[in-house]
Amino acid sequence: xxxVISVKKLCKKFGDFVAxxxxxFEVQKGEIFAFLGPNGAGKSTTIKMLTTLMQPTSGELxxxxxxxxxxxxxxxxxxxxxxxxxxxxxxxxxxxxxxxHATMYAIPHHERNLKIEELLKLVDLWERRMxxxxxxxxxxxxxxxxxxxxxxxxQIMFLDEPTLGLDVQTRNLLWNYxxxxxxxxxxxxxxxxxxxxxxxxxxxxxxxxxxxKIVAMGTVEELKAKTGGTRDLExxxxxxxxxxxxxxILDTEGVNKERNRSIIKAxxx
Amino acid sequence: xxxxxxxxxxxxxxxxxxxxxxxxGFMQPLVYMLALGYGLNAVFVNSGNGSYLQFIVPGIMVxxxxxxxxxxxxxxxxxxxxxxxxxxxxxxxxxLRIILGNALGGVTVSLFQxxxxxxxxxxxxxxxxNWALVPVAILFMSMLSMAIVxxxxxxxxxxxxxxxxxxxxxxxxxxxxxxxxxxxxxxxVPPAMKVIAEFNPISYAVDAIRTxxxxxxxxxxxxxxxxxxxxxxxxxxxxxxxxxxxxx
Ligand SMILES: Nc1ncnc2c1ncn2[C@@H]1O[C@H](COP(=O)(O)OP(=O)(O)OP(=O)(O)O)[C@@H](O)[C@H]1O
Ligand SMILES: [Mg+2]
Numbered sequence: 001x002x003x004v005i006s007v008k009k010l011c012k013k014f015g016d017f018v019a020x021x022x023x024x025f026e027v028q029k030g031e032i033f034a035f036l037g038p039n040g041a042g043k044s045t046t047i048k049m050l051t052t053l054m055q056p057t058s059g060e061l062x063x064x065x066x067x068x069x070x071x072x073x074x075x076x077x078x079x080x081x082x083x084x085x086x087x088x089x090x091x092x093x094x095x096x097x098x099x100x101h102a103t104m105y106a107i108p109h110h111e112r113n114l115k116i117e118e119l120l121k122l123v124d125l126w127e128r129r130m131x132x133x134x135x136x137x138x139x140x141x142x143x144x145x146x147x148x149x150x151x152x153x154x155q156i157m158f159l160d161e162p163t164l165g166l167d168v169q170t171r172n173l174l175w176n177y178x179x180x181x182x183x184x185x186x187x188x189x190x191x192x193x194x195x196x197x198x199x200x201x202x203x204x205x206x207x208x209x210x211x212x213k214i215v216a217m218g219t220v221e222e223l224k225a226k227t228g229g230t231r232d233l234e235x236x237x238x239x240x241x242x243x244x245x246x247x248x249i250l251d252t253e254g255v256n257k258e259r260n261r262s263i264i265k266a267x268x269x
Numbered sequence: 270x271x272x273x274x275x276x277x278x279x280x281x282x283x284x285x286x287x288x289x290x291x292x293x294g295f296m297q298p299l300v301y302m303l304a305l306g307y308g309l310n311a312v313f314v315n316s317g318n319g320s321y322l323q324f325i326v327p328g329i330m331v332x333x334x335x336x337x338x339x340x341x342x343x344x345x346x347x348x349x350x351x352x353x354x355x356x357x358x359x360x361x362x363x364x365l366r367i368i369l370g371n372a373l374g375g376v377t378v379s380l381f382q383x384x385x386x387x388x389x390x391x392x393x394x395x396x397x398x399n400w401a402l403v404p405v406a407i408l409f410m411s412m413l414s415m416a417i418v419x420x421x422x423x424x425x426x427x428x429x430x431x432x433x434x435x436x437x438x439x440x441x442x443x444x445x446x447x448x449x450x451x452x453x454x455x456x457x458v459p460p461a462m463k464v465i466a467e468f469n470p471i472s473y474a475v476d477a478i479r480t481x482x483x484x485x486x487x488x489x490x491x492x493x494x495x496x497x498x499x500x501x502x503x504x505x506x507x508x509x510x511x512x513x514x515x516x517x
Contacts, residue, residue, distance in 0.1 A: 051359050054516050076361040087352035091283045103275040104360040 002065060004029040004156060004188050005050065010059035012045050012212075019045045021212035022059070027205075029155075030186040032179075034193065034203035038241055042212040043192045044084050047160050050190075051081050064155055080154035082145050082162045084192075088133045094120065094144050095129040098151060105152035119147040122177065123170070138165045146174060150181070157181075159191035163198065171195075175202050200233040210241045272362050273370040280344065280374025294337060294382055295389075302329045302390060305452065318454065324485070326390045327406075327478040328451030333386050334379045334410055335471060338417035339442050341375035342425030345512070346434050354515075364513050368422065372508070375418040376411060383410050398484045406481035409497065413474040416501040423508035426515045450475045455487055470500040 003026035012020040020042040027033045035043050048054040050061060052072045061068035064078035088097050098116040107115065120126040123143035133141060142165055149157065157178070163171045179202060181187045193199055199206055200220055207217040216223055216236075224230050227239040285291060306322035306329075313321035348354040357367050384407070387395075397403055421438070428434045448462070449471040455463050466472045477493035480486040488496075 053355060053358060073361060073363065076359060079359075081359055083352065083355055085352050085355075087356045089279065089283075089353045090351055091286060092279065096279070096282070100275050100279060101356070101360075103271050104357070104362050106271070106361075 002029075003027060003062075004031075004064055005033075005190060006060075006062040007046075007050070008060040010046065010049065010061060011057045012042070012049060012054070013057045018212050020049070020056075023209065023212070023214045025207055025214060025217060027188060027190060029188055030182065032182055032189040032191075032202055032204045034191055034199040034206045035209065036192065036194075036196070036199055036206060036237060037209035041209045043209060044160055046209070047081070047158050047190075047192070051079060051158060052076060078154060079156040079158060080149040080152060081158040082149045082160060084160040084164070086141060086145075088141055088144060088148075090134040091132065093130050093132055094125055094136070097133065097144065098148055101148045101151050107152055115151060119150055120144075122173075123147045139167060139170065142166055143170060150177075153181075153185060154187070156188045156190065159189065161192055161194065163193060163195060171198070178202070196232075196234045196237055206233075208237060208240050215240050272366050273373065276357075276367065276370025277373045277377065280371055281377055283344075284374075284378045294333070295386060297336070298329050298333045298386055299389065301332065302326065302386070303393065306393075322390075322393075322395055323483050324454070324479075325452060326387075326395045327482050328449075328475050329390070330383045330386055330406075330410065330478060331413065331449075331451055331471060331475045332446055333382045334414050334474075335417060335446055336442060337379040337382050338375060338414045339421045339438055339445075341372075341379070341418045342421030342423070342438075343431065343434055344371065344375070345422055345425030346428060346431050349429065349515075350431070358515070365509065368509055368512050372415070372418045372422060375422075376414045379414040379418070380407070380410060383407075383414075397482045399481075402481040406478045409474060409477040409481065409493070412497045412501055413471075416470070416497065416504045419501065419505035419508035421508075423504070423511035426508070426511040445469060445471050450479075450487060454485075470496055473497050473500075 005027040007023060007025050009022050009024060010020055011022055037043050045054065049056045050063060050068060052068060052075055055069065063075045066074045068075050095116065098120065099112065102112045102116060117126065120129055123146060125140060125144055146162055163174060175198065178189055182189055205219055206223060208215050216226060218226065220233050223233065223236045227236040230236040230239060302325060306325050310321040313324065318324065424437050425434055428437065448465050449469045450466055455466055473488060473493040473496040476487050477490060477497065480490050
């Protein structure tokens with residue numbers, strides 16, 4: 001069977017700094033795949049390259065059978081994404097944001113209102129649908145972004161730290177819904193998270209990336225076995241990536257500026 | 270079509286909901302029109318050129334459109350900063366349609382401002398020589414707006430911070446406006462200035478609108494049209510090209 005995501009020798013350099021360093025992996029159709037790693041490891045950069053937002057420095061990328069760098073239009077039809085950073089139009093209402101998405105993804109006219117209603121109710125924002133995003137809390141925005149990504153039923157769903165800043169209830173709701181979509185529609189899920197429990201519960205296979213390199217890949221059991229029979233994923237993860245904090249804030253080199261900014265951003269959210 | 274419409278609608282909503290900003294946009298051109306139009310009127314009349322208010326209104330309409338359209342590229346910078354750009358860029362909508370929807374929003378808003386100013390000018394005493402030519406003037410206003418929006422969207426796609434955009438904007442907009450035929454006829458200016466104005470596409474927009482509204486022409490309507498059309502093609506290609514290359 002052909003993998004639905006295939007990455008070969010993928011590299012991304014920012015100047016001299018290598019953010020993603022020759023990584024290879026494949027995700028099968030219908031799989032739930034977690035991409036874990038410390039801050040600044042290169043997870044979001046990889047997702048940006050997979051989703052046509054960023055040109056890779058080198059390497060091969062295929063999504064749903066299409067070459068990501070050459071057949072961008074076909075590729076874009078095949079996936080949905082929840083970005084790590086905000087991506088809503090603050091000046092518009094929740095409903096309007098949903099409607100723009102529905103239109104851009106060519107959801108048939110007669111389904112639009114119904115689907116939007118269904119998803120806004122799912123994330124408990126139906127009552128606030130006429131509220132402008134700038135009046136929403138962080139968690140509400142996040143929920144809306146998730147609802148929006150689910151609006152068109154993509155073959156592949158990228159979730160870059162989808163549960164960042166969400167309460168426990170919403171997290172459970174999200175993962176249950178995602179698992180159901182995966183089971184019923186065979187949607188392939190590619191996600192990142194810093195809550196290892198989520199990865200352990202939801203993911204069928206996990207890759208761990210550190211300093212732009214994949215250091216381990218396999219099921220939770222395989223990762224535990226590989227690290228000499230650790231008790232849980234967290235222990236295995238710490239064995240693989242080390243215990244020191246990725247605190248690069250004190251760096252003042254030009255190359256590290258952007259990196260610091262993204263870490264600070266992640267920390268303050 | 271659907272997508273172009275919704276992106277256009279988004280831009281219009283953003284503008285008309287910005288409340289006070291809608292009004293503030295009129296202040297500067299209105300002051301120019303009233304202060305200069307009445308203040309310099311006597312001088313202008315005495316030198317045998319007719320009413321200055323009549324002369325300046327087409328120039329002021331160009332000013333509004335130039336300023337609003339030139340600032341339109343800021344939306345690209347904002348959308349990048351607030352993240353909505355990513356949402357548009359990963360969607361299966363072609364870049365061309367994304368640009369078109371957003372740019373048409375800019376053109377609509379600019380035209381709206383130009384038209385409101387026109388109405389105000391009629392209220393304070395401006396009289397077009399032939400009402401039937403007003404729609405032709407609006408056509409030229411749209412061409413000017415498209416040309417400028419195309420250009421400024423390209424600039425917006427190139428810079429990644431608002432500061433950079435504002436700097437480029439300020440650098441261009443003032444000379445483009447003052448070194449054109451907006452505020453004075455080109456017949457009596459020093460040759461160097463005349464040459465500059467003749468290279469400035471804004472002069473042709475002013476001339477076209479002036480021809481339609483008060484029947485005074487410098488270059489001739491055909492030349493105005495050709496220069497504007499040419500500028501439009503160039504700037505739209507530039508804007509589209511820069512936007513295609515954008516990475517979030
Ligand atoms: N546009 C950019 N310019 C320069 N460096 C960048 C850019 N984008 C990312 N980087 C750097 O690439 C590295 C990987 O960043 P990335 O965002 O992929 O990390 P991540 O694994 O998603 O981390 P986090 O868990 O904090 O989200 C970081 O060191 C970051 O500073
Ligand atoms: Mg990230």
